[in-house]
Amino acid sequence: MPVSDTVHIQLPGDRRYEIRIGAGLLDSSDAWHGLPRAAAAVIVSNETVAPLYAGRLRERLQQVYGRVDLVVLPDGEQHKGWESLNRICDHLLGAAMDRKTVLFALGGGVIGDMTGFAAAIYMRGVPFVQVPTTLLAQVDSSVGGKTAINHPLGKNMLGAFYQPERVIADLDTLDTLPDRELRAGLAEVIKYGPIADALFLDWIDANLDALLARDKGVLAHAVRRSCEIKALVVGQDEREQGLRAILNFGHTFGHAIEAGLGYGAWLHGEAVACGMVLAADLSHRLGLVPADAVLRLRALIERAGLPLRPPQLGVDRYLQLMRVDKKAEAGAIRFVLLEAVGRAGLHAVPDAVIAEVLQAHGAA
Amino acid sequence: MPVSDTVHIQLPGDRRYEIRIGAGLLDSSDAWHGLPRAAAAVIVSNETVAPLYAGRLRERLQQVYGRVDLVVLPDGEQHKGWESLNRICDHLLGAAMDRKTVLFALGGGVIGDMTGFAAAIYMRGVPFVQVPTTLLAQVDSSVGGKTAINHPLGKNMLGAFYQPERVIADLDTLDTLPDRELRAGLAEVIKYGPIADALFLDWIDANLDALLARDKGVLAHAVRRSCEIKALVVGQDEREQGLRAILNFGHTFGHAIEAGLGYGAWLHGEAVACGMVLAADLSHRLGLVPADAVLRLRALIERAGLPLRPPQLGVDRYLQLMRVDKKAEAGAIRFVLLEAVGRAGLHAVPDAVIAEVLQAHGAA
Known part of the structure; x- marks a missing residue:
């Protein structure tokens, strides 16, 4: 059966x-x-x-x-x-x-x-x-x-x-599925931990090797729990008025990477993985989470074989690309930031802090 | 004011x-x-x-x-x-x-x-x-x-x-608005009478000259009553599952005329006007309404300066064009037909009866 x-x-x-x-x-x-x-x-x-x-x-x-x-x-x-x-x-x-x-x-x-x-x-x-x-x-x-x-x-x-x-x-x-695409998919699985479920993040940490080895039982749990979390969020906000935005953790930077390099150069999940590291660091620099939360996410993404270093598009180009993103309204760019491990929210971030993070990660 | x-x-x-x-x-x-x-x-x-x-x-x-x-x-x-x-x-x-x-x-x-x-x-x-x-x-x-x-x-x-x-x-x-477009708009005003409101049809009959002369007070009533009827129908069936289809009285033939001649040759309202005459005749031939209901609608459309005679595309071409229409499902083509003056419904019509009507009106 x-x-x-x-x-x-x-x-x-x-x-x-x-x-x-x-x-x-x-x-x-x-x-x-x-x-x-x-x-x-x-x-x-x-x-x-x-x-x-x-x-x-x-x-x-x-x-x-x-x-x-x-x-x-x-x-x-x-x-x-x-x-x-x-x-x-x-x-x-x-x-x-x-x-x-x-x-x-x-x-x-x-x-x-x-x-x-x-x-x-x-x-x-x-x-x-x-x-x-x-x-x-x-x-x-x-x-x-x-x-x-x-x-x-x-x-x-x-x-x-x-x-x-x-x-x-x-x-x-x-x-x-090619190995690279499996890893890219894991980026979105990992995402559900920091934004909504600290225990699921622990579980991913413990089961990453089995996931990479495509163990069906472990994959089944990862897919089910991911869908459950997403369904819970979407069920409360079908038309993306508020809460649903948290699903875009890592995506504002990620979309800029994809658009800046031309679609297809990086896989979506790769761009999101790198974007999550940048967004976590943004959260830390704004005093929302401690440094070890960033380091832990970074280590997990590295173990999953996903990219940590954003492409060098330059700060101005990143800002320009992120301003056209759907999440942007006129004025400051808004990011999904971690407010704790397992909780996220939408925050307007001054251009100067965005530039600081981009520079620190070699994107400038 | x-x-x-x-x-x-x-x-x-x-x-x-x-x-x-x-x-x-x-x-x-x-x-x-x-x-x-x-x-x-x-x-x-x-x-x-x-x-x-x-x-x-x-x-x-x-x-x-x-x-x-x-x-x-x-x-x-x-x-x-x-x-x-x-x-x-x-x-x-x-x-x-x-x-x-x-x-x-x-x-x-x-x-x-x-x-x-x-x-x-x-x-x-x-x-x-x-x-x-x-x-x-x-x-x-x-x-x-x-x-x-x-x-x-x-x-x-x-x-x-x-x-x-x-x-x-x-x-x-x-x-x-050019005169031709005003008349085309009147086709849709006229439509609301036979499908939903016999009294409104009487009112249009009595006020057609004032409508053609663009009397603001008379136009205001025509627009308001048309919107009210449409709103009533749409309010009960936003996603076009059933009742709303009656708003497409004349439209199955009308769309075929527009597509067959190439969009823009006839105005939408002109095609619908002609389509209503055909659909009314279809209703009569299937025994749903008496001949005078067809004649009365025909006379009103003629007075409004709208076309009565469909273009000669041939029966086969009409059938082919109407089969791709959204209202069509696999099998017999469905038409909005008059069930009385002021009431309409969706009916599957055999190809032979459609052909008969097209031939009678010079479309073959």
Whole structure:
């Protein structure tokens, strides 16, 4: 019997959906039972993932849907833009797909975000299901209803809040994940500790080697606890008015790194890992947490094989990039800072302190 | 004192907004009081409307917002696509506009739909205000939260449900509306009679000459009653699951006419007017309404100077175009049909009956 677990997501109103987590789910009919009926389903995937899993998913879906199409997009964050979004929409319209058509996002966060956005806007909304095949997507981007594409002037700048019908996270798909991407996914797992759960941070510390070795039982717990924390936060703040911002710990610096180097140079999780170190140091310099909290996070990120040193873009460029970030309003840039190990909040930070941190970490 | 009236729109949850209707509203500070505060506002308009009203709107908004930008798009339904949408998004990102920025849609339905869609997706949602300057937009497209762009394969195929903060319908802006567009707007006013309010149909019959002469008092009633009926319908069915479909009376044929000729050849209202005659005839042939209901609607549409005869695209092309319409699911095409004068519902219609009607009206 496969390991299997379910996280229940409750949304405002009567809406709800489930995250199924386990090994062997692609081959378990139970995980796919009860999805919306339609004449057709469309799997959206990329050139890397489609050859590995699209055939099995298609077989599974053909037991329910009369027609199952496959749209294969180029792989990578640099392809998360209008062009790929258009390819999905063009396919749906070219095949005269109706408004009950169910989209299945088979891949990582990029595929999930783009497929979700396409589902949100096609005929003003069709149902979609997330089938995340990267650790990052399983613990982060498939929970919370954020969908988006990038714009040359900023990451995730165009998108919608749109919830999936279900998330099906088959841990077996992580077997084919490159090591670098597994580590990048761990950055988001680590994130949930400092912002919300000190005990989970202890657990990650103790189980990091097993996580890196892809132990299924340990991975299952990491994915489940990450989803639970994210669901708890998102459930209180679906439209990102306040609390939800804490999920962006490390992301303001991280987005600047990604945009500054050009999307795809660093993986999202790598940029976030480095951004967390910078944001933790910012928290310390503003007197919110002691130095050892920064050192401990830094050590864990280093053990996970993630980058500590930000690229040398220069202070002015960083400030410029961070000012266009969605979290910025006119005036001082706001960061998610640690207020303790296990608690975070949004704080406006003077440019001078940001510059100090960037310089101290070799980014200037 | 200007004529002024307010329709209150109640949405699911605690959301609500107002439609202000009256002469002189662009110059009345009261109509603009209490809108969301922000560092910046962006007026989106087109090459026809901007020279007429953007200056006055800008002056009005500069009393509230520190910065007021203007984005001017080319005019016409054929420009309601990705390219124009991108121009709005590019401007917002180029100016580093934050997520509190308020968009103002100054123009007809095309500007309203595109601006609303841009507001829905920019940073996953910024507030927007509708300032409709055509009769069509005042009675139809600024109520109900539908936003969209066209795709070469279909009208309004990509979009979102997204509600404005307020609608401000200044009847004085109708003074500069070309006669052909006024008549096209009347098509949607007429529509509300047969689908929902037989008494309103009587009123339109009695006041058509005053409407065509742009009498402000009569226009105010037509706009208010149209908005009230639409609000009543939309309020019960925001996401278009059922009842709301009746607002698309005449639209299935109408969209096929627009798409078949290429967007912009016929005005939307013209296509809908002709589509209503066809749909009424369909209702009669299926035994739902007597022949005189069709004749009466036909006579009113003729008096309003709107087209009765559909373009000769051929039956097959019509069927193909209508099958890609959002209202279509796999199988028989569904139409909004009259079940009485003042009541409508959705009905699946066999292709043979559709063909019969198209042939009878010279569309084959």
